[in-house]
Amino acid sequence: MKNILLIGGSHGVGREIASQLSSTNNVYVASRTAKELSDLNVNHIPFDVMLDDIEDKNIPDEIHGFVFCPGSINLKPFKMLDIQDFEEDMEINFFCLVKVVKTIIGNMAEGSSMVFFSTVAVGSGMAYHTSISAAKAAIEGFAKALAAEYAPKLRVNVIAPSLVDTSLASRLLSNDKKKEQMSERHPLKRVGNVKDIANMATFLLNSENSWITGQIIGVDGGMSTLNSNS
Template sequence: MKKNILLIGGSHGIGFSIASELQKEHNVYIASRTKEEIQNLNVTHIPFDVLNDELDTSVLPDELHGFVYCPGSINLKPFKMMSLDTFYEDMELNFFSLVKIVKNIISKMSVNSSMVFFSTVAVGTGMPFHSSVAAAKGAIEGFAKSMAAEYAPKIRINVVAPSLIDTPLAKRLLNTDKKVEIMSQRHPLKRVGKPEDIADVSLFLLSDKSSWMTGQILGVDGGLSSLNIN
């Protein structure tokens, strides 16, 4: 069945990889600030700034079979160097904007539909300098589990928790060969993640192949969260 799937974000990084695969078989709607990167994809673009705009749901189909929220942040600093504004901003982008959009579209989600959110390995595995982003992503995990329980069996809601992925968002952490090597060696699988690694799992969660999965936090992190090989 050809599904209607909405991505918030999706014009680059993980979202772009997801959209690139989905558009081969489904109707994909991407709500994002930019569209240059997706001009060659068979998708419908909706101009949208998640922090400043209200999503115009009138341009969406009456029924959605899938939803993915892609926006995120990486603010890695010692706690003493972080202002309260950083915590507010991370929570606004990662969590409150997600909640606002879910409120707007939940009535459009069809029976047996799927929602996919993103967290981080740093929620389940305490890491220094991650206090703000881990707090915001932790809120997403709690929200997803509660919503999965509330909307079962109609809507499945799962979360992907990656480690470091080579995307524009992580550019400053991976902008030299030495940094890439250091980050790769931290992971048992000895490389950093690629957008396709996360896209593949997201596509699975959106598909009927995951029809008996909901309320799950899936670690896609090169083994970092569960293996100690040092």
Template sequence: MKKNLLLIGGSYGIGAEIARLTSSKYNVYIASRSSENIPDNCDHLTFDVTKDDISSLELPETIDGLVYCPGSINLRPFKMLSPAAFQEDLEINFMSLVKVVHGLLPKLKTAEQASLVFFSTVAVQVGMPFHTSVAAAKGAIEGFAKALAAEYAPSFRVNVIAPSLTDTPLASKLLSSEEKKEKMAERHPLNRVGTTQDIAKTAVFLLSDDSSWITGQVIGVDGGMSTLNIN
């Protein structure tokens, strides 16, 4: 019997790639604002994570896997970031995640061992200028995930992927020319930016039984940026 996988945001970027890689192995439900790029064998549910209640969706009684994809890349000097900007980043990255997980607890707890996958950023571990807001919001995710993993083990597993810059629509402004791509690639020991497949394949592994002894981890998929200094 196929397991049930719920992707919050899965119509583009990393979420869409996860859907593509899992659609033949899982019953995949995608809750997102847009139905574009949804594989034919996935079920789409219209959902705005900042406005809608996850418990209002028609979902199966058991959720075996949950991936929360919504996020932001709000890179500006701290002096140009208002408290409202911080609040907005916290809302999309963290508070909406909390609401989703809270609303799905009954369905996650009926699984044999559910797997939850969230996304952070390399900028939480490596201090980077202009990242104060997004690093704060993603840092909250990392702390939340570890505490949640401890509280609900062994009922379900919770892990976080912390990418560096990845070529997605969300990062399009940072990678809008070949010159920018080359400059960003040179910052990474592996001399390239990430692809959606790099991140999605890690998520698929964490969802699978192959990672059944992994929980409470923040896994850097970042071209070596968080641990290597080659300059």
């Protein structure tokens, strides 16, 4: 069985990825909490990406798949953002990712796969997204360069979702009216769910799909490429 390491996989998209992979792989979830993992056959590693060093944790010597899930949604007009907002978004989305990758890169097996997360807003340009778009754009650039440097040993890809119905997005989807408004913005007339994103992650981790690397893949209900309102 292959070893899959998820950073921050105890809820939302990460938990769904763990659920999909746990029956056929050794899944290690490094996260702050384990409550929502109780029904899954996974190995939990107590870990706070903002405070802890993964080097100090008991991770597999050989890793075949890696997913970095932590992120933020900080949507404000630019004039209401201060430098600390940008620094915090960059820290949790990008610098924490780089820190973990720096530590585990030597553990990645031949033919292994890494999956990171961006946002549709990087490629589309959306109001009130300056801080999060800057942080996620850093991930996209990092992933492409990393994929080039480590090919053909390992593959690195990025999923760029639109709005997904998770606890992270709860403020944006807090009532039926908001959900309807957000759904109408998408050509497919709904917001995403955790399976939409997890399905792509597990696809990219699968060694049968080993001719895909350095890609930014939109799973966004058509938001990034279609204008269905014209």
